[in-house]
Each structure stands twice: as structure tokens, then as C-alpha cells.
Amino acid sequence: MEVKVIIAASLRTFTGRTPEVKVNAADVSEALNALTDEYPEAAKGLFDENHDLRDFVGIYLNDSDIRTLKGLNTKLSDGDELYLIPAIAGGACESVISTERMKEVSIGDKEIRRYNNHLQLKEISIKGQKRIMAGRVLVAGLGALGGVVAERLAAAGVGTIGLADAGDVTLEGLQVQTIHGTRDIDRPRAASAKDRLKKLNPLVNTITHQEKLSAENAEEIVAGYDIVVDATDSFVSRYLISDACVLCGKPDVFGAMYQFEGFVTVLGTKDGPCYRCLYPSPPPAGIVPSCAASGVMNALPGITGAMMAAEVLKLLTGSGEPLIGKAITLDAWNIRYHIVNTARDKGCPVCGADPSIHSAQDIDYEDLCGLRENPHEEPIEAIEPAELARRISDGEKITIIDVREPHERAIRRFPGTIAIPIGQLARRQKELDPDIDTIFICREGKRSILAIRTLREAGYEGPMYNLKGGFEAAAQIIFPNEGAWL
Ligand SMILES: [Zn+2]
Incomplete structure (x- = not known):
């Protein structure tokens, strides 16, 4: 066949x-x-x-x-x-907002003008708009994706928007993040997002959560909202948010991006799967790169985030066909999209027939995602950038292997290295001299750990070290005067 x-x-x-x-x-x-x-x-x-x-x-x-x-x-x-x-990650639904809560909201002249677009849609109309206005939505992660969702929801008139992010605005994020501006660099993302939403729509109430979501606080925070939007960028937070949503009975509108490809689905509802049903365990640390480490095309968060906002509006109004039991992937560069059916796993430890997880506090999420040292695995020795700089300037005999992909090396070169992408390491191990120290570098110091493990599995026995923090940490120390790199 x-x-x-x-x-x-x-x-x-x-x-x-x-x-x-x-x-x-x-x-x-x-x-x-x-x-x-x-x-x-x-x-x-x-x-x-x-x-x-x-x-x-x-x-x-x-x-x-x-x-x-x-x-x-x-x-x-x-x-x-x-x-x-x-992991990068049907049917009509019932509104998550009760009729009683909808009735508590009133629409006056200024709302009629501001929200006239929705009022003209029979699928939303006055009742739907009131439900949107009664809604409380937590947006977790205020980078490119979460920023778009938060802006859309604020303009739509969602009554209360929670803004959860523990990070600061960076210059590197601004090409894809339109919620933050140049003047916001180094400010907390949650505070910057709050200011932007207030400008967009002063009728919306915002609550900032600048602490990191953790097993200790996630359920308490999630319980205060009707819907959670997961726009985070780590497997730790995705499992944590999904578990907390299932345990609190809240839908989890999930989105993820990789370069040109977006992924959106709705998890944690009565009938649909949760994140664990789709991906029972995370990939080994380093195999699937984060979007920050692999780049994202500027327009992709706009498309993906707006699809997530549409899912929130469908769940709030109880109208339309939400992505429950379905997921969409969209390749915006080659214009390909797929809608696949997803299903709840009856044996799922959190949303299955006989769950074994009853509280997020029972789980060590760092351990689940392979971020803790595995006591059975031989530890990987690290070398600090300053130590590497010293060894280079002393002229020591060492081999430096750059495992970044060719397009990453084209942005910033590391002179005097052998370039071997991870996928080719096992078969090119002859290029390494097992009698001298070999130091592995990548962009952030994570893929290089995977590289060392790969070579160990392939039987290489020479001494191997991981450059801590990767190229990002080393560039300032090793090449302080090089200026522009392109
Ligand atoms: Zn599940």
C-alpha cells in the first residue's frame, strides 16, 4: 500500500x-x-x-x-x-458562564457602541456578549502567543483577564510580541501587558500574577477563572496547567508554535482529552526545541493566538464548534493545515476513569520533564565560559564541537570549532580525538547535553564537557569586541 x-x-x-x-x-x-x-x-x-x-x-x-x-x-x-x-505540543458546547452570571451584566450605551461588531452577529448577540463580559479568563504566558490572545480578549470585552508571567520584556522578543513595546524592555511582562490592555479597553478588569505558576499555587490561581489559556513555552508549565485545569474543572485553551507552524486545541473539558491524554510523557529534555530557541515567523503568533482567542469566545458564549476532541496544525509558510481528532485516554492518570493524580502538589513537574538529574545516569560535566576562554587563550589542545544547525552558525560563528549537527554526531565520531578534552557548544547549553548523551550511547569514551549556558553565555566573554556578527 x-x-x-x-x-x-x-x-x-x-x-x-x-x-x-x-x-x-x-x-x-x-x-x-x-x-x-x-x-x-x-x-x-x-x-x-x-x-x-x-x-x-x-x-x-x-x-x-x-x-x-x-x-x-x-x-x-x-x-x-x-x-x-x-508534543510541541466537536460539536456545539455549553457556555462556561451560567445564565445567572450572564444576567448580572448590563449593557449600556457605551458598550453598545464599543461592542457593536459582536452584537450584530446572531451567533453572539446580546446574550453572548454579556457572557463574554461576565467571563474571567487567565492567560498564562505573555510572550508572542499569550500577548495576542490577551489583546484580542481585552478588545472583545472579556470582563476579567488574569495575566500570569514571571518574566521581563526583552529586546529579543519584540519582533514577535506586539503587546509589549520598546519602552517596556526590562519591565515585568505582566505589568507591561496590563498597561497595554488598559489602553485597548478601560472597561476590562485585569489581575496580574507575576509569580511563577507552580505545583503549590496553580490550582488556587486556576480556580479563580472560567477558562485558562496556555500560551507558555515549557513542558513543565503545560503539564502543570493541564493538570490544574482538569482538577479544577476548567477548560484549557492550548496553543504552541514552532517556526512556521501553529498548533491549537481545547483540553480539559468534560468530554475531551487533557494534555496527558495526548502526550502521556514529555520528550527527553532537549529533543524538541523551544520556540525561543528555534525562531518563530513574525505573523505566526498573530494567526495562532487569534485562533486561540476564537476558542475562548466560543467557550464563553456556548456557541460555534470549539476544538474539543480536535486539534488543528497550520503551516503558515507552505499553507497546509490539518485537523485531527483527539481522544481522552481512559487510563489517563488525571482525567481517566480511575485517576491517580488528585492534586498538582503530588507531582514533581521538573522531574517529570527530565529537568532533574537522573541518579542512574552518568552526570555530564560542565565547563564555565570563563574557563573555556582561559583554555583557548592558553593555547591548550582541546576540541570544540559546535552542534548548532548551519543557519544558526551563519548568524554568529564560533571560530576554531568543528561543526557537527546533532543528527550527524554518531557517524562522525571518528573526527574526535579520545585522548584530549572535547567541549560541546550549542545555543543555550541544552542540545549540547543531548549531544554528549548521544555520543555516549554510540560508544564514544573520550572526555566530554558541556559549555554551560551555550553560545549565548560565552559570546560576551570569549569575543567581547567583535560587535556585529552578521
Ligand atoms: Zn487526560
Whole structure:
């Protein structure tokens, strides 16, 4: 059977950036084997050391999750499409706002003028707009995506908007974040967002949460809202927010981005799945890069964030067809989109039939996401940028391997290094001298850890060190006078 395997953008590093592969296979397992025969690097992304499919990879056959079919044994027919979506992440709904709460809201002359666009839509009209005005929505993460959602919801007239973010506005974020301005650099993002929303619509009440969402405070914060928008950029916060939403009975409007590709779904509702149902465990730290580390096309947060805002409006008004039990991925550069069906996992430890997680405080989220040291794994030795600078200026005999991708090296070069992208390390290990120290660098010092693990697994036994904080931390120390890099 000839089938098409469509690969989500964040997995394409393993397939030489190929978005689609045609293979001949009788079932899903054979199709994946054909894919990894053609692209051996893909095996590392898809399978763990026991050759079991990694939990963070979702596989959809013609839009149905294969876990709702026969898993890897699901039979294929000519012309079928298999869609691989890693964690980057129907039907009409009932409003999350009760009729009593809607009735407490009144619409006067200034609201009629300001909200006239919605009032003219029969799907929203006065009752829907009142529900929007009665709504309390928490936006978690106020970067590019959360900023767009917050701006849309404020202009729409959502009564109370919670703004949760513990970070500050940076110059590096401004190309994709329109909620913050140049004058806001170094201000807390939550405070900057609050000012922007007040300017957009003074009728909206805003509450800032500048503390980091944690297992200790998440349920308490989430319980104060009707809907949570997850626009965060880490697996720790995604599992935490999803768990807190399920435990508090609140919908979780989830969005994620990678370069040109956006992903949106609604989680944590009565009938739909939660984040754990879709991705029972996170990818090993470093395999799927964050969007900050891999770049995002400027218009993508506008598109993806506006789709998330539309989901919030549907849930508040109880109208339209929300993305419950469905997820959309949109590749804005190549104009491809897919809507896939998602399903609740009956065995899910938080939203399944017999849940074992009853409080977020029971979970160590850092540990879940592989961010704590694994006591069984040999620790990886790190080297500080200042130490590396000293060793370079002393002329010590060391090898420096730059594992960044070619387009990243083109922005800022690190002279005197050997460039080997992660995917090629195992087969190019002959280029390393096991008798001298080898230091690995990447952009932020995370992928280089993965690089060292990869080489250890491949049997390399020479001394290996990770440059702490990566190129970002080292550039100022090692090349303080180089100025512009392009
Ligand atoms: Zn679940």
C-alpha cells in the first residue's frame, strides 16, 4: 500500500527537513520502519532505547489517533495519510458562564457602541456578549502567543483577564510580541501587558500574577477563572496547567508554535482529552526545541493566538464548534493545515476513569520533564565560559564541537570549532580525538547535553564537557569586541 507520511515541522530535523515521505507499508509499524530506513536519524526521535514508540509522538491516520484504532498494528490502505505530530505540543458546547452570571451584566450605551461588531452577529448577540463580559479568563504566558490572545480578549470585552508571567520584556522578543513595546524592555511582562490592555479597553478588569505558576499555587490561581489559556513555552508549565485545569474543572485553551507552524486545541473539558491524554510523557529534555530557541515567523503568533482567542469566545458564549476532541496544525509558510481528532485516554492518570493524580502538589513537574538529574545516569560535566576562554587563550589542545544547525552558525560563528549537527554526531565520531578534552557548544547549553548523551550511547569514551549556558553565555566573554556578527 502506498501511503503518505506527513511530518510536523518540529520533527523534520530528523528527516533532512523533508515534510512528506511516500512509503509502501501494510500497517503503521511497517510505515514507520520504512521511514526510519530512509531517514535513520528519525529513529531517535520516534523510538526509545527499547524501540517502543515515544509517548510524546502522536500518530494520526487520516485524522484519527492510532491509539483509538489498533495502534502500530493498524492496517493501511492505498492513499492513506499518516500524520506525525509531536508534543510541541466537536460539536456545539455549553457556555462556561451560567445564565445567572450572564444576567448580572448590563449593557449600556457605551458598550453598545464599543461592542457593536459582536452584537450584530446572531451567533453572539446580546446574550453572548454579556457572557463574554461576565467571563474571567487567565492567560498564562505573555510572550508572542499569550500577548495576542490577551489583546484580542481585552478588545472583545472579556470582563476579567488574569495575566500570569514571571518574566521581563526583552529586546529579543519584540519582533514577535506586539503587546509589549520598546519602552517596556526590562519591565515585568505582566505589568507591561496590563498597561497595554488598559489602553485597548478601560472597561476590562485585569489581575496580574507575576509569580511563577507552580505545583503549590496553580490550582488556587486556576480556580479563580472560567477558562485558562496556555500560551507558555515549557513542558513543565503545560503539564502543570493541564493538570490544574482538569482538577479544577476548567477548560484549557492550548496553543504552541514552532517556526512556521501553529498548533491549537481545547483540553480539559468534560468530554475531551487533557494534555496527558495526548502526550502521556514529555520528550527527553532537549529533543524538541523551544520556540525561543528555534525562531518563530513574525505573523505566526498573530494567526495562532487569534485562533486561540476564537476558542475562548466560543467557550464563553456556548456557541460555534470549539476544538474539543480536535486539534488543528497550520503551516503558515507552505499553507497546509490539518485537523485531527483527539481522544481522552481512559487510563489517563488525571482525567481517566480511575485517576491517580488528585492534586498538582503530588507531582514533581521538573522531574517529570527530565529537568532533574537522573541518579542512574552518568552526570555530564560542565565547563564555565570563563574557563573555556582561559583554555583557548592558553593555547591548550582541546576540541570544540559546535552542534548548532548551519543557519544558526551563519548568524554568529564560533571560530576554531568543528561543526557537527546533532543528527550527524554518531557517524562522525571518528573526527574526535579520545585522548584530549572535547567541549560541546550549542545555543543555550541544552542540545549540547543531548549531544554528549548521544555520543555516549554510540560508544564514544573520550572526555566530554558541556559549555554551560551555550553560545549565548560565552559570546560576551570569549569575543567581547567583535560587535556585529552578521
Ligand atoms: Zn487526560
